[in-house]
Amino acid sequence: MRVVSLVPSLTEAVAVSLPGALVGATDWCSHPADLAVTRIGGTKNPAVERVVALAPDLVIANEEENREPDLSALRAAGIEVLVTEVRDVPQAFRELARVLTACGARSRPRWLDEAEEAWAAPKPPDDRRTAVVPIWRRPWMVLGRDTFAGDVLTRLGVDHLYAGHEERYPKVPLDELRAAAPDLVVLPDEPYRFTPDDGPEAFPGLPCAFVSGRHLTWYGPSLAEAPRALGEALRAAHR
Incomplete structure (x- = not known):
């Protein structure tokens, strides 16, 4: 083959x-x-x-x-x-x-069984949080409806605020993102490579969770470690 x-x-x-x-x-x-x-x-x-x-x-x-x-x-x-x-x-x-x-x-493959087990085990925390999840800037784009990454976050206790948007990856002005008043901002390193020096400054006063795009958006062997890795990053944003 x-x-x-x-x-x-x-x-x-x-x-x-x-x-x-x-x-x-x-x-x-x-x-x-x-x-x-x-x-x-x-x-x-x-x-x-x-x-x-x-x-x-x-x-x-x-x-x-x-x-x-x-x-x-x-x-x-x-x-x-x-x-x-x-x-x-x-x-x-x-x-x-x-x-x-x-x-x-x-x-x-064994990794696929391990990935299913990893996602069957975690229970979302009782204190659910809201988030905006930018995937690009200039212009700002965020997760919208019906996305794999959005489902991943929902299963980890984070509800992104544009899940009901008519578009899957809407362009949203920065002022509107701030006005949505999320509990935190989730910043992946792909497709746009958000870093501590490029992204958080747009959301003063809000905790930012830096996450691996591979763990958030890839569906493959990384699924086995994604719940743990993403969970740690999300918890770190509130420390």
């Missing part, structure tokens, strides 16, 4: 579960760190001709991360494309199992 992945989290899932199956991945596929495959461009602008040249049996993609014109071009070239949809944690587990089976896995 020859597989090309257009999604960083799926790249990691396949690489650790089926060594040797991946022949291509995007420039943004950073895990595993020693991944040695042909790079085929970005998630939004893959080099279709480079993918075709690899003669994959399967390309794995995601309806949010990848663009339909690119996927259509791959199908037109005679390549099978599996498109995932991940909007919450349970769906992530189902889609991961589907992807790994399609890539030739004969049994469930």
Whole structure:
């Protein structure tokens, strides 16, 4: 089986579960760190001709991360494309199992069982908190409705204030974000790399939780450690 992945989290899932199956991945596929495959461009602008040249049996993609014109071009070239949809944690587990089976896995990897166990164990704290969760600035964009990252936070006791917005990633003026009066601001390090010097200054007086984007938005082996890592970061914001 020859597989090309257009999604960083799926790249990691396949690489650790089926060594040797991946022949291509995007420039943004950073895990595993020693991944040695042909790079085929970005998630939004893959080099279709480079993918075709690899003669994959399967390309794995995601309806949010990848663009339909690119996927259509791959199908037109005679390549099978599996498109995932991940909007919450349970769906992530189902889609991961589907992807790994399609890539030739004969049994469930141990990490997937460990990830499900990790998410079955934690109970949200009684004192739920509200948050705004920026994913970009200039302009400011935040988590909106129906997102995987939003579901992750909800399961950890954090309700983001734009969960009912009509858009999934709305652009919201900074003044409005401040006026929403959240209990805290959750700042991931991707897709925008928020740091202690770039982000908190926009929200004076509010505690800020710096979290790993891989733990917040990736659905793969990182799911096993995400509840602990995110929980620690969220608790640290109130110390």
